[in-house]
Structure formats: C-alpha cells, structure tokens
Amino acid sequence: KAGVTQTPRYLIKTRGQQVTLSCSPISGHRSVSWYQQTPGQGLQFLFEYFSETQRNKGNFPGRFSGRQFSNSRSEMNVSTLELGDSALYLCASSLWQGAATNEKLFFGSGTQLSVL
Amino acid sequence: DQQVKQNSPSLSVQEGRISILNCDYTNSMFDYFLWYKKYPAEGPTFLISISSIKDKNEDGRFTVFLNKSAKHLSLHIVPSQPGDSAVYFCGAGGTSYGKLTFGQGTILTVHP
Numbered sequence: 645k646a647g648v649t650q651t652p653r654y655l656i657k658t659r660g661q662q663v664t665l666s667c668s669p670i671s672g673h674r675s676v677s678w679y680q681q682t683p684g685q686g687l688q689f690l691f692e693y694f695s696e697t698q699r700n701k702g703n704f705p706g707r708f709s710g711r712q713f714s715n716s717r718s719e720m721n722v723s724t725l726e727l728g729d730s731a732l733y734l735c736a737s738s739l740w741q742g743a744a745t746n747e748k749l750f751f752g753s754g755t756q757l758s759v760l
Numbered sequence: 761d762q763q764v765k766q767n768s769p770s771l772s773v774q775e776g777r778i779s780i781l782n783c784d785y786t787n788s789m790f791d792y793f794l795w796y797k798k799y800p801a802e803g804p805t806f807l808i809s810i811s812s813i814k815d816k817n818e819d820g821r822f823t824v825f826l827n828k829s830a831k832h833l834s835l836h837i838v839p840s841q842p843g844d845s846a847v848y849f850c851g852a853g854g855t856s857y858g859k860l861t862f863g864q865g866t867i868l869t870v871h872p
Contacts (some may be wrong), residue, residue, distance in 0.1 A: 648803070677859065686766075686864035687849060692856075700856045713868070734803055747853060747861055748794070751803030 646671065648752035650735050656758045661696050662723040665755045669737030676718040677749060678710060681732040690733075693718055694740060722757075730759045763787045764852050766863035773872055779837040781866050783850030786831060790861070791854035795824060795835045798847045798865070807848075808835070840870045 649668040657663050669676050678690040689702035693712035710720045716737075722729055733756075734751035765784045773779045783793075791812040796804035810817040810824045810833070817824050823836045835843055847867050851860040 650803075679862075684769075684864060687851075687860075687862035689859050689861065692859055700859050702859075736803075747860075748806055748809065749804070751796075753801065753803045 648735055648737050648750055650733075650752035650755050653753065654754060654756050655760060657725050658760050659725055659727060662721065663725060663727050663757060665720045665722075665733055665757075667718045667720070667734075667735030667737075667752060669718070669735075670739075670750055673737035673739050673750070674716050675738045675740045675747075676712055676716065677738070678718070678720050679682070679734045679736065679751075680704075681734060681754070682730075687734065700737045725759045727732075727759050730757060732756050762839060762864075763790075764850055764861045764863040766848075766850055766866050768841045769864070770867040770869070771785060772871065773840050775842055776839045779835075779840045779844065779868055779870065781835040781837075781848050781850070783833050783835075783863055784831060785833075785861075787852070787855065787861070788831070789855045790852035792852070793824070793833050793855070795850045796820075796851060796862075797844075804818050804849055812822065812854075813840045837868075840868075842870050842872050844868060845870050851864065854857050 657689045675694045677692040679687045692700040696712045707723045712718045730755045736751045794809040795807040798804040826833045850863040853860045867868045
C-alpha cells in the first residue's frame with residue numbers, strides 16, 4: 645500500500661504570495677489532518693477533514709485554509725504569506741473507525757515551505 | 761497553552777545504554793498516547809502507543825510507561841542503537857477527531 649504522498653517537497657515563496665500544498669492519503673483513509681512543524685514548537689495542528697467536511701480546526705489565522713475532495717485527497721492553502729509561515733507542513737491520514745480514541749495517524753514526508 | 765510538553769529538547773546516550781524520554785500533559789481528557797519518531801527529511805512514523813487504561817506497553821526494545829496521577833509518560837529504549845538517533849514526539853489524543861496534540865519533540869543522539 646502506498647503511503648501518504650505530499651507535493652511539492654520544497655517550495656520557496658516571497659512575502660504576500662499565496663501557496664497551495666497537496667496531499668494524497670493512504671488508499672481507504674478518509675480522514676486527513678494537517679500539521680505545521682517549526683523548531684521549538686513541535687507539531688501544531690492546523691485542521692482535519694473527513695468526507696469533504698472540516699471537522700476540527702486548530703488555532704491558526706484565517707489565512708490558512710484547506711479542503712478535501714471526494715477521493716479524499718486534500719489541499720491546504722496559505723494566503724498572504726508571512727516570514728513566520730516558513731515551516732514543514734505535514735499531512736497525515738487515518739482510518740476513521742467511528743471514535744476519536746485510538747486513532748493512529750500516518751504522516752507524509754511533508755512540504756518544506758520557505759518564505760523570503 | 762501547551763497541553764503536551766517535552767521539557768528536554770535533547771538527550772545524548774551511549775550505544776547499548778537506556779534512553780528515557782519524558783512527556784507531561786495537562787488535559788485530563790486525553791485517553792491515549794503515542795510516540796512518533798522522525799528522521800530528517802521524513803515524516804514522523806508511529807512507534808508505540810498506550811491507552812489510559814494501561815500503565816505500561818512494550819514492543820521489543822521500546823516500552824512506554826503512563827502515570828495518570830502525575831500526568832506523565834515516558835519512553836524507554838533498551839538497548840539504545842545509533843539508528844535510534846532521531847527526533848521523538850510525544851502525542852496525546854482522544855478529545856477531537858483527527859487531532860493529536862504533540863509536544864515540542866526531543867532530539868535523541870545515540871553515540872557508538
């Protein structure tokens with residue numbers, strides 16, 4: 645089974661631009677979550693989608709948005725980029741089993757975003 | 761509000777010795793906990809988990825201990841190997857769909 649695939653692996657943007665990141669979950673996984681990793685802050689939860697609906701959202705500004713398609717693939721968009729948005733963005737998928745307990749996330753390799 | 765904390769940014773151990781990574785949490789609603797390992801340029805990979813109804817879970821060289829009263833968990837790696845050198849993230853879940861709350865990570869370096 646193929647793992648979680650994220651594209652692109654690297655991105656360089658300038659302040660004020662916008663960016664779209666893509667994630668293809670493991671086949672059969674319907675839940676997709678996004679995380680931001682920065683040094684010292686660990687993994688910060690952005691949002692989670694299931695069946696094209698956002699079920700949960702972290703404490704990030706509205707510049708960060710996402711969506712999920714009918715095939716469970718997901719995209720994340722960041723508008724009006726700021727220097728502080730430079731980070732590794734990780735997508736994770738999980739096999740939703742009807743409860744929030746014991747949910748194991750499978751992560752992609754991430755997209756490294758650099759904002760200049 | 762950091763609900764999951766890993767207070768040691770780094771840990772250095774000798775090959776063959778025990779590595780102990782610690783994690784504290786504040787939210788008593790968390791009911792399961794996981795450890796992930798991350799190598800550079802790769803995504804985190806699941807290592808081991810424990811439910812709140814247990815106080816210990818073992819998988820080969822890895823053992824996770826949970827102390828609910830202290831809201832503390834630890835990961836023991838015995839014996840440590842150079843290939844264990846990575847960033848280790850403690851995560852907690854059970855409160856929200858698709859959301860694990862992670863600590864800041866601990867960089868483990870195992871010297872030959």
